Amino acid sequence: MIAENTQTQMRKGILEYCVLLIISRGEIYASDIIAELKAAKLLVVEGTLYPLLTRLKNNGLLSYNWVESTSGPPRKYYTLTAEGTAMLGQLDVTWLELSFAIAQSKNQTNP
Amino acid sequence: MKRTLNINIGNSIIHIEEDACELLTSYLVEVKQHFGKSADDFEIVADIENRIAEMFTEILNTQQKQVIELEDVQVVTGLMGSVKDFEEQDEEPETVNGHAQHQQFAERRIYRDRDEAMVAGVCSGLSHYLKIDVSILRVVAVLSVFLGGSGLIAYLILWVSIPKASTRAEKMAMKGEAINLQGFKRNFEEELLVLKGNLKNAGDHLEPLVTRSGSFIAEFFEVLGTFLQGTGKVIFKFIAIMIVIVGSLLLLSAFITIAAILGIWDANANQLFPFNIIDASYFTTVAFAVFIVIVIPILALVLFSVQVAFNTRPLNKMIAFGMLVVWIGGVSVGIFYAAKISAEFKEEAEFTQAVPLKPYPVYTLTLDKSKFFTKEDSLKYQLNSKDYNGRIIINDHDKPFKLPRNVYIKIERSENNAVSLTESYRSEGKTFEIALNNAKNMHYDFTQQDSVLKFSPEIYLKKNANWRNQRIELLLKIPVGMKINIDKELDRLMRDNSLWDCDEDGQYNEMYKGIMTSDGLQCQNKQ
Numbered sequence: 154m155i156a157e158n159t160q161t162q163m164r165k166g167i168l169e170y171c172v173l174l175i176i177s178r179g180e181i182y183a184s185d186i187i188a189e190l191k192a193a194k195l196l197v198v199e200g201t202l203y204p205l206l207t208r209l210k211n212n213g214l215l216s217y218n219w220v221e222s223t224s225g226p227p228r229k230y231y232t233l234t235a236e237g238t239a240m241l242g243q244l245d246v247t248w249l250e251l252s253f254a255i256a257q258s259k260n261q262t263n264p
Numbered sequence: 265m266k267r268t269l270n271i272n273i274g275n276s277i278i279h280i281e282e283d284a285c286e287l288l289t290s291y292l293v294e295v296k297q298h299f300g301k302s303a304d305d306f307e308i309v310a311d312i313e314n315r316i317a318e319m320f321t322e323i324l325n326t327q328q329k330q331v332i333e334l335e336d337v338q339v340v341t342g343l344m345g346s347v348k349d350f351e352e353q354d355e356e357p358e359t360v361n362g363h364a365q366h367q368q369f370a371e372r373r374i375y376r377d378r379d380e381a382m383v384a385g386v387c388s389g390l391s392h393y394l395k396i397d398v399s400i401l402r403v404v405a406v407l408s409v410f411l412g413g414s415g416l417i418a419y420l421i422l423w424v425s426i427p428k429a430s431t432r433a434e435k436m437a438m439k440g441e442a443i444n445l446q447g448f449k450r451n452f453e454e455e456l457l458v459l460k461g462n463l464k465n466a467g468d469h470l471e472p473l474v475t476r477s478g479s480f481i482a483e484f485f486e487v488l489g490t491f492l493q494g495t496g497k498v499i500f501k502f503i504a505i506m507i508v509i510v511g512s513l514l515l516l517s518a519f520i521t522i523a524a525i526l527g528i529w530d531a532n533a534n535q536l537f538p539f540n541i542i543d544a545s546y547f548t549t550v551a552f553a554v555f556i557v558i559v560i561p562i563l564a565l566v567l568f569s570v571q572v573a574f575n576t577r578p579l580n581k582m583i584a585f586g587m588l589v590v591w592i593g594g595v596s597v598g599i600f601y602a603a604k605i606s607a608e609f610k611e612e613a614e615f616t617q618a619v620p621l622k623p624y625p626v627y628t629l630t631l632d633k634s635k636f637f638t639k640e641d642s643l644k645y646q647l648n649s650k651d652y653n654g655r656i657i658i659n660d661h662d663k664p665f666k667l668p669r670n671v672y673i674k675i676e677r678s679e680n681n682a683v684s685l686t687e688s689y690r691s692e693g694k695t696f697e698i699a700l701n702n703a704k705n706m707h708y709d710f711t712q713q714d715s716v717l718k719f720s721p722e723i724y725l726k727k728n729a730n731w732r733n734q735r736i737e738l739l740l741k742i743p744v745g746m747k748i749n750i751d752k753e754l755d756r757l758m759r760d761n762s763l764w765d766c767d768e769d770g771q772y773n774e775m776y777k778g779i780m781t782s783d784g785l786q787c788q789n790k791q
Binding site for chain 2: 184197198200208229
């Protein structure tokens with residue numbers, strides 16, 4: 154129970170980073186992002202994604218355009234903006250720092 | 265077989281079974297509520313609906329069916345995730361907000377609360393800041409005013425120095441509410457509730473919109489106005505109730521009077537002065553006119569006071585207008601008859617006759633209040649001369665309806681050394697003939713008994729005669745050197761030559777002693 158809380162906290166932070174990474178590869182829409190995350194074993198429901206995407210878009214990190222589709226309603230295809238790319242770079246650095254911190258804490262032995 | 269519905273979701277039209285639709289609807293409602301808190305709710309929900317529609321279309325295609333069933337909705341909502349599963353990124357800032365809320369709660373500032381003010385909001389504001397009940401503070405304030413008036417000065421100082429809470433943020437700070445979005449929302453909703461309650465009670469004093477004035481003086485007058493509306497109202501209501509009581513009594517007495525006058529109770533009312541000024545033929549009309557002129561304003565005032573005191577509906581406009589019309593009618597009739605009656609006094613006539621006097625060396629002039637009856641009066645009063653042997657009836661009361669003074673006595677020097685008494689009857693009337701008639705139609709009693717001249721104090725009008733300022737002047741001429749004694753009571757009927765100050769200080773005589781000289785009647789002891 155307590156572990157779940159911490160796990161959720163850890164996952165929350167990572168999710169945004171992963172989403173940005175996935176979008177950085179190229180134009181993609183929500184449903185495919187879910188598929189990618191599933192493939193990466195980062196389980197999350199679609200419902201979580203939409204508010205996240207909207208927030209990122211409102212913060213100017215993402216932009217989208219509508220693409221008509223034959224099988225249903227038009228879809229939003231998301232791409233990173235310049236700010237989004239910059240932020241991704243910062244998150245890359247943060248990630249490296251964090252993994253170093255974790256590696257350090259793991260490998261060192263207590264005196 | 266089942267019923268199907270058509271829904272429009274994500275800009276597509278989907279056939280869906282009834283029970284499936286119910287499930288879908290409840291899910292979407294949940295989602296909407298969940299995202300309703302954030303600012304982007306519309307966009308997020310639209311995205312989700314779009315995705316759901318897409319999934320439905322896929323299902324319809326792959327399963328080659330035409331209608332979405334219950335299981336399909338379950339699958340789709342499972343994929344989308346239940347509301348609980350939505351991992352919100354916004355939760356973090358909220359806890360920070362909660363913390364800030366906690367902190368801001370402690371930050372309470374002192375303002376004057378004009379919304380819940382009795383006078384200027386000083387006590388209300390203080391009660392918010394000190395967390396003391398406002399009524400206690402008000403009682404303290406009022407009491408302190410009585411203790412040498414210092415409380416009043418303190419109150420005025422506080423009024424000038426403490427700012428009033430005008431903006432919503434200030435009002436929230438005054439009450440110690442957190443200044444964030446939730447707080448604003450709550451504050452606004454509270455205000456709406458109060459407003460609704462006030463509108464329901466249909467209070468009739470609207471908050472003056474000139475609350476923006478910054479200057480103290482303007483605010484003072486505004487408060488005065490509100491005070492007059494509020495506390496002053498109670499005073500006015502009290503006055504109004506007093507008016508209702510007094511006015512009703514006046515109306516009641518007016519009704520009784522008019523009944524009396526019109527002869528319902530007293531058949532002889534129109535014999536009394538001042539009623540006998542008015543000719544009997546139009547007496548009733550005039551009485552009614554006067555009644556209307558007096559009663560309607562009182563009635564209107566009473567009705568209005570009732571409305572003020574007891575908050576009843578205002579007087580029906582038709583009734584009020586009708587009353588006004590009737591009143592104007594009464595006034596017009598009254599004026600018409602006033603003019604007519606004054607015309608009755610246009611002409612004056614005089615009629616004199618000489619009264620034989622027996623000469624005596626000294627005359628004593630007295631006032632004789634006894635009444636002498638004519639034959640018909642004796643019959644009326646059932647006085648039989650057989651039973652009553654020479655009794656004289658003294659009519660000595662000061663009635664309220666007594667005629668005004670109408671007997672004048674003059675004493676002058678006689679030219680020919682003889683005594684004489686002349687009676688001059690005077691009266692007014694519409695024409696000379698009528699005036700003369702009126703003059704002849706009065707009755708005055710004068711008798712001489714040895715050396716005593718008895719004068720009656722008043723004249724009697726013939727029955728049913730109208731008062732037309734009938735009066736009598738008695739001219740007594742006596743030669744120079746003759747002494748007369750004058751009864752004190754008679755002295756007030758004397759015209760021109762009153763012996764009023766003939767009494768020396770300390771002396772009290774029953775009669776004034778006078779003597780005729782070449783210069784007129786003088787006091788005997790002041791020659």
